[in-house]
Amino acid sequence: MPESNLPAELAAKRQALRGILRRLGRVLVAYSGGVDSGLLLAEATAVLGAENALGVIARSRLMPDEEFRAAVRLAEERGFALRVMEYDEMAIGGFVANEEDRCYHCKTELLKRFSAIAREWGAKALCTGDNLDDEGDFRPGMRALEEAGTSSPLREARMTKADIRELARRLALPNWDKPSEACLASRVPYGERITAEKLRAIAEGERLLRAMGFRQRRLRCHGDIARIEIEPQDFEKLLDPATRRKIVDGLTALGFNYVAMDLAGYRTGSMNETREAKTEKA
Incomplete structure (x- = not known):
């Protein structure tokens, strides 16, 4: 061009x-x-x-x-x-x-x-x-x-x-609007040891969310808690009873004991927020 x-x-x-x-x-x-x-x-x-x-x-x-x-x-x-x-x-x-x-x-x-x-x-x-x-x-x-x-x-x-x-x-590159996909390790809070099992559970959990139509999503892993970040316009869709049940069942099958939706919605670098808060207090 x-x-x-x-x-x-x-x-x-x-x-x-x-x-x-x-x-x-x-x-x-x-x-x-x-x-x-x-x-x-x-x-x-x-x-x-x-x-x-x-x-x-x-x-x-x-x-x-x-x-x-x-x-x-x-x-x-x-x-x-x-x-x-x-x-x-x-x-x-x-x-x-x-x-x-x-x-x-x-x-x-x-x-x-x-x-x-x-x-x-x-x-x-x-x-x-x-x-x-x-x-x-x-x-x-x-x-x-x-x-x-x-x-x-x-x-x-x-x-x-x-x-x-x-x-x-x-230039007609098919990935021009591809959502940002940071590496899977960015889903784990600093200080929490990374294991192959955690990465596998995160990957499978996000695959489930993608298959259900959530284009921009993150599954943050806090020990046995799965914190879901999606765009605010998708909140209603996730809270549909049948959808919610399928997500809870899918994520608990992957080893999570609790499933939560982040009300602040999807944003990049959310794992840095606690770090920034600590820095400000210091």
């Missing part, structure tokens, strides 16, 4: 993004199938060719099976070069302990593995899909990106999430 068909500001940002990719020359893109990394890999492939743009995706417990399959299918359909890397985050002590720097420990090890692939493949840069909006939230994983020396073309081009979604829509 020529830049002339885009709004002026978005066209300028896309031109900047493409200039950054041309300067890098041969890139390995950390790919998850989400709209950010999907757009980055699409533009890298368009600018540099599939021979100079390789996506790498980690196959791990933190990504539900259906998300992984959708990411691989998107790459195949769009002609992206893609490599799958098996990854076991449960072997990382700092991840399992689940303190506030959990993401830092996980990302550090993940980027170490990606960097090894980048060197072996001859990439000039390892690129990640973080964008301008990522600078505002509490994200300890950003420190891992800096230490690993990764490149952030979307952020460097000053692209926001809204810019990325709009450009992806105009």
Whole structure:
């Protein structure tokens, strides 16, 4: 799509993004199938060719099976070069302990593995899909990106999430409006040890909610309590007696003793709220 068909500001940002990719020359893109990394890999492939743009995706417990399959299918359909890397985050002590720097420990090890692939493949840069909006939230994983020396073309081009979604829509990427899917570990409160069983229960619980039509949802795991976050406009739907019974039965079968709906509704980073409250009191 020529830049002339885009709004002026978005066209300028896309031109900047493409200039950054041309300067890098041969890139390995950390790919998850989400709209950010999907757009980055699409533009890298368009600018540099599939021979100079390789996506790498980690196959791990933190990504539900259906998300992984959708990411691989998107790459195949769009002609992206893609490599799958098996990854076991449960072997990382700092991840399992689940303190506030959990993401830092996980990302550090993940980027170490990606960097090894980048060197072996001859990439000039390892690129990640973080964008301008990522600078505002509490994200300890950003420190891992800096230490690993990764490149952030979307952020460097000053692209926001809204810019990325709009450009992806105009490029007819099927995931342009895909809900944000943070890793499953983000559903567990800091300080509560992460186990494979918890991650499995969360994944199955969110699969149940998705199958029942809740497009934007989170299942937060507080010990034996499942706290459901959905968009406020879906509250009435969830409170339908038959729907409520099916959800309660499904989640108790997964090992939860109590099922609660968060009246504040879905929002990103809700597990950071208690951390922020403690910081303010201090």
